[in-house]
Amino acid sequence: MMKWLKELCALHGASGNEHPVKAFIRSKLADRSDAVYEDGIGNLVLLRKGAGKSAKRLMLLAHMDEVGLMVTNIEEDGRLAVMPVGGVDPRVLLGKPVVIGEGEIPGFIGYQAIHLQKNTLTVPPEWKDIRVEAGFTKKEQAAEKIPIGTYIHFHTEYEEFENRIVAKALDDRGGCSILMDLFEDLPAVDYDIYFGFVVQEEVGLRGSGAAAKLVCPDVALVFETTTAGDNPELSPARWSTHLDQGVALSYLQGGYALDSRIFELLVDTASRNRIPYQCKGRTVGGTDATRLAKTMYGIPSGGLNIPGRYIHAPVSMISKSDYQSAVDLARRVIAEGKIVQIMEGSL
């Protein structure tokens, strides 16, 4: 379990810049795939054929991209102005280290010393206040090495504890890692399984539709790292998920009601197999399941989520046992195989 998670989280792949993640996954799994597909938007799809008795297709999806920053201007003093790639709250950036561009030039987000703040002491920073410091003193000097449009990624050391992972980009390298773990130890089934590593989820669910069109799956399962909120900022009633309580199953998210047959199948499989699970208590945050529902014939899908604290920030946190529950449930669902018959049941 988690064979690749550390390496996955160390890769820098903000939306539109997923190629390092794709190259890594391809290098680990392509030679054991029955077919490898890449498309024009940048998705990677790997096929594992079933024993051949069934023509059904299950697609597993996780997105390779992470939130990040992009250089949008260079100031006269050589500092970089940035805007977010995906949903980033500027309040989590002050004083944090970053790496800039393909060359991974080190830098950090500097913020005015507390002594000098007069009217801004209790004012949250806005994007106009966020400047990346990379040691340049002049605009021309910086522009030579860092063109406008350069991607900037968080630079956070991956840390593992007894039952915690602390890292950047767990949303959604956690999902990518689950797919890779499943690939490594896949139950033998009759039907075909497609592993979709998709791009640009964080900027509007832009990759998954094209990937699904390549596959035309009967049904899909989307693996995400989702919001937790189980910290002192929210009362328990407002928590989204709770760490250590198992894989989080979603029934409605970002305005889309997931397929009830799949949701019930996931709940039933988890219950019967005594796999810890929880139902996501909040409906915030879209996933690629929403895009799939708008793709082709409205591809039915289910969502298996790892609860994640502080996602979309340089430092996020998941529970290893929740990750394990997600893997366990996915393996059971795949092995039992009822998932690909789901279209035959009534809604």
Place this chain on the structure above:
Amino acid sequence: MAFCLEKLLEELSMVDGPPGREGPVRKVLDSYVRPYADDVYEDTSGNLIAQKKGKGEKKILVSTHMDEVGMIVSKVLPEGFLRVEGIGIDPKICPSQKVRIHTKQGVKRGVIGMLAPHLQTEETRKLAANFDTLFVDVSMHPDLPFRVGDFVTLDSKPMRLGKTYCGKALDNRASCAASVIALMQLQKRDHFPDLFFVFSSREEVGAFGACTASKSIQPDLGIAIDVTHGNESVPNTSKIELGKGPALAFGPVIQPALFKAFQAVAEKNGIAVQTEAVPGRSGTDADMIQLEGIPSMVISIPQRYMHNPIEMIHLKDIEETGRLLACFLSEWEG
């Protein structure tokens, strides 16, 4: 082994020494100053004092504080979170920051979290982080080996960017490094008074270390080296710039003759300096040294992003501050 300033700064930035808990910093500095000092000792306040015997007529104290900003645990929540109070730190730089908690059972890791954007509301988005709402997630330590009063320090790694060095606690360990450089350069000189290089404790909470040191040493004059804001536009204030040399302060805390003497030494030795007007308290160890009736001087190394998890300093400014100090100490005619 040849001296490497970056290596010293890396060592100094990586160790933790919040006010009154400077032990690990003392250890690093002790190893650097011992070969160049006649005596190295720790006093009751936690100052590390490197004494270098000179002509024996007069005594000069050079104070550089070695403590750093941080936090202190104010409450341990059973769900695996800590509430904290700040020590000189801006709460706005805290969200998504890794920290080290110094417990009786050793250093433990923690994370200051903030709700993901998905769970923020119109109201909460308008709020700046503050110590009433900040928390440290320590749920990775289910046995919760924490107590109210445990110190918390920022976990950030230093980096070299261009000609600058950036990292935590360079306020004021950059100045400690300048003192080390001065001590080394004095090896080649013989004409100086008795010198006391004080690596002082507890500056960030009121310069208690410098207070004790100046009382016990009773020097003829005291020099504080600290950092000052560089590359920032402060209204009504001349801009101090990184890379343009140490800033000589002038104001009520500064003995005018000392200020002039430093200017003269800088000019004679071709050391570029900047001037900083300090019309009141300096916010450095000099404030306490002067209260003992000792003529005092403040030299500042320009720094940007002071009290941030990553503070920025120009390497040449540290070297030149060390050289200015060595020149002054051996050329001062008292």
